[in-house]
Amino acid sequence: MKFFVDTAEIDAIRELHDLGMVDGVTTNPSLIMKSGRDIKEVTKEICDLVDGPVSAETVATDAAGMIAEGRELAKIADNIAIKVPLTWDGLKACKELSGEGRMVNVTLCFSANQALLAAKAGATFISPFIGRLDDQNIDGMELIQDIRTIYDNYGFETQILAASIRSANHMKEAALIGADVATAPPNVIKAMASHVLTDKGLDAFLKDWAKTGQKIV
Secondary structure, three states: OOEEEOOHHHHHHHHHHHOOOOOOEOHHHHHHHHHHHHHHHHHHHHHHOOOOOOOEOOOOOHHHHHHHHHHHOOOOOOOOOEEEEOHHHHHHHHHHHOOOOOEEEEEEEOOHHHHHHHHHHHOOOEEHHHHHHHOOOOOHHHHHHHHHHHHHHHOOOOEEEEOOOOOOOHHHHHHHHOOOOOEOOOHHHHHOOOHHHHHHHHHHHHHHHHOOOOOOO
């Protein structure tokens, strides 16, 4: 499973990138706002740092506007994935932009039917939002499983990009189901390394080592 980092913070991306934990980046208007920087400037810096896809989101609500914004965003770098919402206009924009050979990430997906439409429209990525479904007492992982089954049934090449991930457990479950990509905030990816028994075991080893009075270097 590929890891995308869901942030516009350059230092956080760089730290994970240096560890080989970054296959791409996803941004959205809220993340750009938190960064406090110009969208084109920060997106270009991310694209220069990361080889994989960098999702940059359109903000128009009509197809013509999304297409125009998508083409403008695509000028930033060759690895831009244009992000459009899963609306009827978004699907129109996806069809047009993907037909031009551009990567398109269709976002805000909350049903298997929506995911099927996105694949038919030529989406490079479909972004089902796990956490937001969980917030409504709906199992977001069931949606990932449904999409995986449908795409495998018919050989769709659209990649399942599990989004709105809130925990390390979400990452594990997405990987078990077979999501192609998971995008998560840096703190969630780093939390995957944590386990109480690892901490306990390390503490015991260090205490025993201290009793030996030895040094390695």
